[in-house]
Amino acid sequence: MLRMNTPLASKHHGPTPAAAAHALPAGQGTLVARAAVLALHDELALAPKPGLVSFADSGSHDDMDAQTFLRSLMALRGYFGAIHGLGAQGAPFAALERCGIAAEATMLQATQGINTHRGAIFILGLLCAAVGRVQAHGGAATPEAVRDALRATWGAELAERAQRTSQLPGGVAARRWGLRSASEEAALAFPAVFEVGLPAWRQAQSAGWSHQQVQAQAFFALLGQLDDCNLAHRGGLKGLHWARAQAHGFLAVGGAGAPGWEASAWALHRRFVARRLSPGGCADGLSALCFLQRVGRIA
Numbered sequence: 001m002l003r004m005n006t007p008l009a010s011k012h013h014g015p016t017p018a019a020a021a022h023a024l025p026a027g028q029g030t031l032v033a034r035a036a037v038l039a040l041h042d043e044l045a046l047a048p049k050p051g052l053v054s055f056a057d058s059g060s061h062d063d064m065d066a067q068t069f070l071r072s073l074m075a076l077r078g079y080f081g082a083i084h085g086l087g088a089q090g091a092p093f094a095a096l097e098r099c100g101i102a103a104e105a106t107m108l109q110a111t112q113g114i115n116t117h118r119g120a121i122f123i124l125g126l127l128c129a130a131v132g133r134v135q136a137h138g139g140a141a142t143p144e145a146v147r148d149a150l151r152a153t154w155g156a157e158l159a160e161r162a163q164r165t166s167q168l169p170g171g172v173a174a175r176r177w178g179l180r181s182a183s184e185e186a187a188l189a190f191p192a193v194f195e196v197g198l199p200a201w202r203q204a205q206s207a208g209w210s211h212q213q214v215q216a217q218a219f220f221a222l223l224g225q226l227d228d229c230n231l232a233h234r235g236g237l238k239g240l241h242w243a244r245a246q247a248h249g250f251l252a253v254g255g256a257g258a259p260g261w262e263a264s265a266w267a268l269h270r271r272f273v274a275r276r277l278s279p280g281g282c283a284d285g286l287s288a289l290c291f292l293q294r295v296g297r298i299a
């Protein structure tokens with residue numbers, strides 16, 4: 001069941017690590033890690049995607065391209081398997097965080113210091129852990145079950161973490177303009193992903209749209225709503241509001257279901273690049289949706 005913006009509240013709980021680990025079928029972690037890596041690839045491959053890197057071009061970025069992202073996502077495979085295992089054991093958030101910090105170091109080594117996937121390490125890492133938790137209890141990893149497990153297992157710790165003062169660019173931008181930071185999104189169990197992106201994805205899918213259209217529609221829905229701190233970091237509040245207005249305009253005339261939508265989205269891409277705007281938080285939200293879709297197919 002989806003709840004509107006309910007803060008995560010319950011305390012860390014669950015079976016003992018050993019008992020939960022036994023409940024997981026062999027190879028489950030490998031499948032989930034593969035789903036996470038493929039989801040990062042899905043996100044990279046989607047084009048047009050305003051301001052962002054794809055195989056077509058580097059968008060608003062002059063320090064990275066699709067090859068940088070490929071190196072990064074390949075390097076993260078071990079991380080996703082490891083955090084899934086920790087999740088299955090019901091490990092405390094501090095253990096997940098250590099695993100995430102090590103993954104950031106792995107990413108930076110693979111990209112020679114470029115931040116490709118810091119946000120994705122956080123959101124996809126938490127989702128892998130939540131999937132592990134669901135599977136350890138013998139459940140199916142539906143989006144609703146994954147969200148509930150995230151809330152129930154690490155809710156209180158994520159809410160506590162969101163109180164810390166971040167010195168990273170996104171956290172600084174969130175504080176300066178009163179936006180909801182990545183950490184706050186996590187403390188609410190990612191409402192933009194589950195309450196905005198997921199319904200848009202499902203609606204487009206039921207309408208029989210192509211996979212590219214479904215992904216693009218979900219991406220633009222996120223762009224219209226998420227407090228994307230990368231947009232604010234680069235373009236201030238004005239940049240964030242401008243980007244949102246472009247998304248609303250695109251969706252109002254039929255979104256990715258309208259005739260000629262691709263040409264409109266490419267035109268928007270060029271306008272984002274001219275302003276050097278990059279919605280990195282929305283890119284991470286799209287990866288999360290691609291992951292949920294892929295992981296839902298694993299028995």
Ligand SMILES: CC(C)(COP(=O)(O)OP(=O)(O)OC[C@H]1O[C@@H](n2cnc3c(N)ncnc32)[C@H](O[C@H]2O[C@H](COP(=O)(O)OP(=O)(O)OP(=O)(O)O)[C@@H](O)[C@H]2O)[C@@H]1O)[C@@H](O)C(=O)NCCC(=O)NCCS
Pocket residue numbers: 061096097098100101104115116117118119120121122125166167168169170171172174180181182183185226227228229230233234278279280281282284
């Ligand atoms: C837990 C963190 C994610 C906390 O992040 P914080 O908010 O403190 O600051 P940032 O790391 O700067 O920003 C968060 C990243 O999350 C994405 N994001 C932005 N807005 C949101 C949002 N509202 N909700 C969810 N996610 C959001 C975004 O990531 C993507 O963009 C990055 C690329 O940006 P780019 O502009 O190219 O690169 P920069 O070098 O940052 O700037 P330029 O100079 O080039 O302009 C890319 O990473 C995408 O994934 C935000 O970047 C986490 O970062 C954190 O706390 N890390 C510390 C270590 C840790 O604890 N890690 C383990 C956690 S389990």
Ligand SMILES: Nc1ncnc2[nH]cnc12
Pocket residue numbers: 043044051052053054059061116117120278279280281283284
């Ligand atoms: N494709 C992409 N381009 C730029 N920043 C990103 N952050 C995550 N994915 C991204």
